[in-house]
Amino acid sequence: MIMPNALYIALIPLLPLAAFVILGLFGTKYFSRSAGIIATLLLTVSTVLAFYAAYSYFFEYGKVDGAYTKVVVFKYAWLQFSGNLSIDMGAIMDPSTAMMLVVVTFISLMVHIYSLSYLKDEKRFATYYAFLGLFTFSMLGLVLSSNIFQLYIFWELVGVSSFLLIGFYYDKPSAVAACKKAFIVTRFADLGFLIGILVLSYYAGSLDFITIIEKLATPESEEVHAAMTASFLGLTALSWGVALVFIGIAGKSAMFPLHIWLPDAMEGPTPVSALIHAATMVVAGVFLIARLYHVFSMSQPILHFIGYIGAFSALFAAVIACTQTDIKRVLAYSTMSQIGFMMLALGISGADGNKHDLGFTGGMFHLFTHAMFKALLFLGAGSVIHYIHSNEIKDMGGLRKYLPVTHITFLIACLAIAGIPPFAGFFSKEAILMAAYEKNKIIFYSALATSGLTAFYMFRLYFNIFWNKEPHLHSEHRGEGGFAMLLPLIVLAAAACTTGFIPFGHFVSADGKQVSTELHWTFSIAPVVLALAGIFIAMSFYKTANNKAERLAASMNGFYQSAYHKFYIDEICLFFTNKVMFGIIGKSAAWFDKNVVDGMVNTTGNGTAAFSEKVKAFQSGKVQQYAIYFLVGVIGLAVIFIYLWK
Amino acid sequence: MLMSIELILNSVNLNFIAFNKYVWPNRLDGVFFSIFIIAIAAAEAAVAIAIIINLYRSHQSIDVDQTEEMKY
Amino acid sequence: MSGSIIVFYLLALLTLVSAVFAVTSRQIFRSAIYLLFSLIGIAGIYFWMQYDFIAVVQIIVYVGGITVLIIFSIFLTQQAGELLPKQKMGRQVFAAMAVFCSFALVMLQVFKNKFIPATGEVVQPNISAIGEKMLATTEGGYALPFELVSILLLAALIGCIVIAMRSASFLTETDKK
Numbered sequence: 001m002i003m004p005n006a007l008y009i010a011l012i013p014l015l016p017l018a019a020f021v022i023l024g025l026f027g028t029k030y031f032s033r034s035a036g037i038i039a040t041l042l043l044t045v046s047t048v049l050a051f052y053a054a055y056s057y058f059f060e061y062g063k064v065d066g067a068y069t070k071v072v073v074f075k076y077a078w079l080q081f082s083g084n085l086s087i088d089m090g091a092i093m094d095p096s097t098a099m100m101l102v103v104v105t106f107i108s109l110m111v112h113i114y115s116l117s118y119l120k121d122e123k124r125f126a127t128y129y130a131f132l133g134l135f136t137f138s139m140l141g142l143v144l145s146s147n148i149f150q151l152y153i154f155w156e157l158v159g160v161s162s163f164l165l166i167g168f169y170y171d172k173p174s175a176v177a178a179c180k181k182a183f184i185v186t187r188f189a190d191l192g193f194l195i196g197i198l199v200l201s202y203y204a205g206s207l208d209f210i211t212i213i214e215k216l217a218t219p220e221s222e223e224v225h226a227a228m229t230a231s232f233l234g235l236t237a238l239s240w241g242v243a244l245v246f247i248g249i250a251g252k253s254a255m256f257p258l259h260i261w262l263p264d265a266m267e268g269p270t271p272v273s274a275l276i277h278a279a280t281m282v283v284a285g286v287f288l289i290a291r292l293y294h295v296f297s298m299s300q301p302i303l304h305f306i307g308y309i310g311a312f313s314a315l316f317a318a319v320i321a322c323t324q325t326d327i328k329r330v331l332a333y334s335t336m337s338q339i340g341f342m343m344l345a346l347g348i349s350g351a352d353g354n355k356h357d358l359g360f361t362g363g364m365f366h367l368f369t370h371a372m373f374k375a376l377l378f379l380g381a382g383s384v385i386h387y388i389h390s391n392e393i394k395d396m397g398g399l400r401k402y403l404p405v406t407h408i409t410f411l412i413a414c415l416a417i418a419g420i421p422p423f424a425g426f427f428s429k430e431a432i433l434m435a436a437y438e439k440n441k442i443i444f445y446s447a448l449a450t451s452g453l454t455a456f457y458m459f460r461l462y463f464n465i466f467w468n469k470e471p472h473l474h475s476e477h478r479g480e481g482g483f484a485m486l487l488p489l490i491v492l493a494a495a496a497c498t499t500g501f502i503p504f505g506h507f508v509s510a511d512g513k514q515v516s517t518e519l520h521w522t523f524s525i526a527p528v529v530l531a532l533a534g535i536f537i538a539m540s541f542y543k544t545a546n547n548k549a550e551r552l553a554a555s556m557n558g559f560y561q562s563a564y565h566k567f568y569i570d571e572i573c574l575f576f577t578n579k580v581m582f583g584i585i586g587k588s589a590a591w592f593d594k595n596v597v598d599g600m601v602n603t604t605g606n607g608t609a610a611f612s613e614k615v616k617a618f619q620s621g622k623v624q625q626y627a628i629y630f631l632v633g634v635i636g637l638a639v640i641f642i643y644l645w646k
Numbered sequence: 647m648l649m650s651i652e653l654i655l656n657s658v659n660l661n662f663i664a665f666n667k668y669v670w671p672n673r674l675d676g677v678f679f680s681i682f683i684i685a686i687a688a689a690e691a692a693v694a695i696a697i698i699i700n701l702y703r704s705h706q707s708i709d710v711d712q713t714e715e716m717k718y
Numbered sequence: 719m720s721g722s723i724i725v726f727y728l729l730a731l732l733t734l735v736s737a738v739f740a741v742t743s744r745q746i747f748r749s750a751i752y753l754l755f756s757l758i759g760i761a762g763i764y765f766w767m768q769y770d771f772i773a774v775v776q777i778i779v780y781v782g783g784i785t786v787l788i789i790f791s792i793f794l795t796q797q798a799g800e801l802l803p804k805q806k807m808g809r810q811v812f813a814a815m816a817v818f819c820s821f822a823l824v825m826l827q828v829f830k831n832k833f834i835p836a837t838g839e840v841v842q843p844n845i846s847a848i849g850e851k852m853l854a855t856t857e858g859g860y861a862l863p864f865e866l867v868s869i870l871l872l873a874a875l876i877g878c879i880v881i882a883m884r885s886a887s888f889l890t891e892t893d894k895k
Binding site: 624627 | 647
Binding site: 648649650653656659667669673680682685686688690693695698699 | 737740741749750753756757760763764767769771772775776779780783784787790791794795833834840841848851852860863867870871873874875877878881882
């Protein structure tokens with residue numbers, strides 16, 4: 001159905017786009033001081049509209065026959081290829097979309113406000129806000145897309161914005177390398193995504209989400225039959241389609257082994273990390289799985305595979321995070337770990353054919369709460385970095401006296417991520433663990449272990465920053481940071497406390513019907529106890545300065561060293577890139593280009609020049625030679641016309 | 647060289663007249679062509695003489711092999 | 719072998735031999751005289767064909783006008799006594815071959831073609847007929863080409879004057895330097 005009066009939904013992404021255009025074109029000249037205010041104001045309007053849109057969807061028109069369905073808000077035909085194949089542009093409303101609209105605009109607004117103070121000494125202030133506007137526009141467009149090709153366009157745009165923002169400090173070579181790496185890895189993954197789009201839309205006959213889901217998700221439809229019978233290397237075509245799409249998702253959401261760009265992406269400004277690499281862009285992949293969930297669930301092997309990849313990435317990242325010393329890197333691996341949770345939740349959902357279960361809801365709920373507390377963690381880390389002028393843990397310590405607001409909010413966020421009731425993370429992790437327990441015991445135990453490690457490393461970070469020892473302080477003390485920096489921290493902390501109580505199952509679930517998310521107290525005792533144990537271990541290691549941690553690390557030395565070096569994945573990738581790609585493929589391509597292609601062009605040029613040297617002699621300036629040519633020509637023409645012309 | 651041109655034109659004239667007399671005696675076209683060709687040849691010879699005189703003034707000789715200034 | 723045929727062959731011989739000597743002679747004045755004889759031979763052929771008007775026009779314009787013009791120019795450029803350079807052997811061979819080829823081509827065509835004389839009454843090429851036709855504006859009349867040729871002659875006249883005049887001003891300029 002098409003909602004007639006819903007053009008305000010189009011304004012939601014267009015306002016940040018306007019911010020991008022205005023600030024991008026005129027910002028540095030005219031608005032260099034007021035750029036932040038302008039962008040924030042536009043985004044506030046956008047946020048209000050997004051909240052209204054979500055409210056209106058969930059409570060007014062979204063519910064049809066007791067289930068939330070996808071509602072097409074508007075569409076118009078953009079490219080018409082043939083009679084029944086056309087690419088339309090349009091927007092679609094759906095529980096996941098409504099939720100993401102709220103998340104993206106709200107977190108973006110927090111980041112905008114925070115950056116007013118964090119980056120106020122920055123010369124390229126207007127450019128920064130322009131890029132933020134571009135990113136917000138792309139992300140909102142992505143979640144509103146009604147067909148998969150439009151989503152792909154916005155997917156790439158999000159990648160571009162991320163590239164621009166990671167490389168914002170372009171005079172730092174590490175930042176430049178990081179943004180290149182991010183873009184190249186995600187672009188490489190997007191190749192798989194594109195092929196997956198082509199496969200799926202070929203079998204479904206259309207690029208529209210609603211049509212794809214209709215055609216490919218009902219087991220009786222003939223398209224599914226065609227897709228299932230065509231097979232290649234043992235996997236059906238449908239499985240290949242979703243597997244290729246998953247490659248794109250793994251790249252964007254930093255799943256193993258395409259996660260290498262995420263830690264390096266911390267070279268960007270901290271509010272950027274909060275927005276992009278914690279709350280929004282990296283969850284675009286999770287969002288896409290949710291969008292295409294019914295198609296994914298037609299291919300059980302792939303769905304299982306997604307579950308295992310998610311669980312493995314979560315554990316892998318948690319282990320590495322225990323050893324890192326850069327505060328932002330710890331948070332980056334923590335993000336990877338939590339996204340792994342979301343992925344595994346979606347992966348195990350519907351594993352036994354029952355779609356009306358907790359996995360999907362749990363995954364999406366975790367996305368929502370994670371955005372809140374991860375953004376809070378990053379912004380808090382930004383506040384600490386702003387105060388200490390360093391990212392390393394060893395420069396920090398004992399800051400609870402100097403940064404009180406940051407301290408309390410950071411503590412709330414750590415409790416939330418560790419899964420302690422009554423904070424938000426408890427409820428969402430609960431849902432995931434319960435779903436995992438019912439479906440797949442291996443994944444359950446690994447998720448349980450990961451949540452224990454999560455509590456441990458987060459509190460390791462917390463105690464190292466705010467307790468432990470006395471910090472190195474610079475001579476000028478600027479205090480904790482302005483009101484603009486503290487307000488988002490407080491708001492997000494409030495969100496982290498309260499969002500756990502939203503009855504998420506009422507709103508978001510796999511098939512639109514309500515899923516009950518009541519708590520089973522007996523079940524949740526085990527994870528909470530494990531988390532508390534992690535906290536106490538961290539407290540004993542790090543609350544006061546001692547060397548228990550070093551002794552433990554020394555005893556597991558080999559494992560510790562490889563975890564510290566991120567299991568050498570970066571080195572492997574670099575080796576592959578340099579030796580194989582540059583050495584073999586790059587060199588031979590360069591040889592070909594220089595000798596064959598250039599050679600052809602040069603030969604043509606040289607040949608023409610040599611030929612013209614010979615022909616020059618015809619123009620000798622001697623009249624009698626010209627007369628001879630004349631005669632020869634006449635004879636020739638006479639012969640032709642008399643004898644050869646038919 | 648000028649003389650060669652005159653010879654050529656004369657030969658053409660002869661051809662026209664001959665054809666006129668023996669193949670098409672009912673028309674006078676050949677005659678007229680010849681008259682016009684004579685007239686035009688005369689004009690062209692006059693112009694050629696003027697050019698030769700001009701050439702002589704700049705090159706001090708009328709040998710066309712020496713006038714190579716339009717060479718590449 | 720009637721007398722007229724003999725006369726024709728004699729005239730033709732005169733014309734051709736003079737022409738060959740005209741282009742191969744090494745003294746330019748002799749070349750001009752050979753040209754003169756060649757033109758007279760052609761006029762003779764015209765007389766033999768009984769096209770008096772054309773013959774007379776030929777003598778007046780060609781022999782009396784153009785040949786005199788050529789001789790004047792030879793004298794003006796003071797080349798009368800010098801020898802023209804002997805041509806390179808390559809050139810001579812090439813020229814001979816070109817002549818031969820063209821000759822062969824033309825002869826081939828002449829012998830292959832069947833010349834069909836047209837029927838109809840014979841028009842005598844006397845002066846009154848020629849004059850009538852030249853100024854006639856009906857079909858077969860030559861009034862328009864006549865006018866055009868007069869314009870052409872005017873252009874040639876002016877062109878010669880301009881060329882000659884420019885050389886004069888050029889000369890005075892070089893004198894001043």
